[in-house]
Amino acid sequence: MAKPKIYLIDVTNRDGVQTSRICLSKLEKTMINLYLNEMGIFQSEFGFPVTRHETNYLNANLELAKAGALSPIRLEGWIRATKEDVRTAFKLVPQIKHLNLSISTSDQMIVHKFKGKLDHKSVINEMTEAVKDAYKLGAESIGVNAEDASRTRMDYLIEFSLAAKDAGAKRIRYCDTLGCDSPFTIYERIKLLAEAAGIPLEIHCHNDLGLVVANSIAGAKAANDAGVDAYINTCVNGMGERAGNADLVSVILALKYAGSMQDYQLDEQINLKMAWKICKYASYAFSVPIPINQPGIGANAFAHESGIHADGALKDRRNYELYDFEELGRGEPEIIETGRKITAGEYSGIKGFRNVYEKLEVAFVDDAEAARVLELVRYANVHNQKPLVDDELKFIAQHPDIAHKIFTMNP
Numbered sequence: 157m158a159k160p161k162i163y164l165i166d167v168t169n170r171d172g173v174q175t176s177r178i179c180l181s182k183l184e185k186t187m188i189n190l191y192l193n194e195m196g197i198f199q200s201e202f203g204f205p206v207t208r209h210e211t212n213y214l215n216a217n218l219e220l221a222k223a224g225a226l227s228p229i230r231l232e233g234w235i236r237a238t239k240e241d242v243r244t245a246f247k248l249v250p251q252i253k254h255l256n257l258s259i260s261t262s263d264q265m266i267v268h269k270f271k272g273k274l275d276h277k278s279v280i281n282e283m284t285e286a287v288k289d290a291y292k293l294g295a296e297s298i299g300v301n302a303e304d305a306s307r308t309r310m311d312y313l314i315e316f317s318l319a320a321k322d323a324g325a326k327r328i329r330y331c332d333t334l335g336c337d338s339p340f341t342i343y344e345r346i347k348l349l350a351e352a353a354g355i356p357l358e359i360h361c362h363n364d365l366g367l368v369v370a371n372s373i374a375g376a377k378a379a380n381d382a383g384v385d386a387y388i389n390t391c392v393n394g395m396g397e398r399a400g401n402a403d404l405v406s407v408i409l410a411l412k413y414a415g416s417m418q419d420y421q422l423d424e425q426i427n428l429k430m431a432w433k434i435c436k437y438a439s440y441a442f443s444v445p446i447p448i449n450q451p452g453i454g455a456n457a458f459a460h461e462s463g464i465h466a467d468g469a470l471k472d473r474r475n476y477e478l479y480d481f482e483e484l485g486r487g488e489p490e491i492i493e494t495g496r497k498i499t500a501g502e503y504s505g506i507k508g509f510r511n512v513y514e515k516l517e518v519a520f521v522d523d524a525e526a527a528r529v530l531e532l533v534r535y536a537n538v539h540n541q542k543p544l545v546d547d548e549l550k551f552i553a554q555h556p557d558i559a560h561k562i563f564t565m566n567p
């Protein structure tokens with residue numbers, strides 16, 4: 157049997173954006189998908205197929221995937237595990253191939269959230285019916301989310317997971333919805349679950365106790381120890397409900413450098429060199445600064461001041477640095493215009509606009525094409541409500557039809 161592996165499923169465009177005070181425009185969500193793809197992330201949970209303002213964005217991103225611009229990453233949508241959500245998802249987003257279906261499994265939520273509408277038995281029935289329907293409508297892979305798995309009775313969680321597997325689910329998402337697990341409890345529980353159910357597990361953790369990365373890698377280790385693949389859920393810059401999900405870059409660093417984790421096989425597609433770019437972009441898009449002490453990415457992650465540390469780091473970086481800044485895509489100088497700068501905004505004219513694109517070395521076939529892209533860039537500025545970054549400008553010029561779709565909403 158092949159050695160089990162650890163893959164990453166990033167949920168920035170789902171758990172990240174459903175967080176209080178966090179918003180991403182549909183263009184920004186698209187850019188995150190593109191960067192995640194460049195970073196070799198296995199799958200992006202790219203949004204909500206039953207939420208109508210997502211429809212054009214989701215369909216447009218699936219078109220990008222079909223055209224090869226968003227490949228090999230898998231784009232997967234999050235819905236509730238109900239037949240109704242499955243039906244709506246395929247009606248609004250007919251080309252969707254990957255879904256995660258979510259339902260609560262703890263006594264707390266079954267009793268106090270469903271309030272008699274569902275009991276333990278009907279939770280399993282609802283979920284299995286939804287999984288089967290999703291395959292009938294064209295799904296290729298389904299993950300089943302056990303919401304509040306960390307507070308779910310172990311025997312019920314196993315029964316639920318076996319039923320999901322029988323219905324055709326490819327993975328079970330173990331959700332530590334409240335962030336109450338510790339590395340010790342999650343290791344034990346995931347090991348039991350993986351051994352009993354024999355199905356790949358997703359590890360979805362929250363940071364309410366500051367344990368999110370530790371819990372995520374402990375869970376992944378347990379799954380691999382039991383012989384199944386693990387899929388850690390991450391968010392760029394550790395966004396996510398309340399105190400956040402597992403920070404994407406911290407998880408990769410922990411899998412590469414934490415004690416004994418080198419014995420486990422991280423998906424070899426992962427390219428950590430994209431770390432700096434995606435974190436900086438997400439920080440700008442979220443309008444949330446990166447803390448100076450953020451692992452790998454913070455301003456202080458490779459800064460030394462005290463005499464002994466500075467001397468030691470200069471003599472040999474391994475004295476005080478666990479990994480190299482180059483590995484995270486850091487170290488290139490960033491050029492900031494200090495003289496005249498023409499920017500492209502919602503009221504731009506053609507001359508200034510052409511100047512902006514000349515600097516990006518993007519040429520247009522004729523005036524009509526330039527005028528069309530200019531119009532789209534104006535809309536993009538209204539849509540984002542902040543100046544566009546170079547990669548966004550390039551994306552619009554490269555994929556004007558897709559950009560048009562992304563900016564279009566019909567409430």
Ligand SMILES: [Zn+2]
Nearest residue numbers: 171333360397
């Ligand atoms: Zn969550």
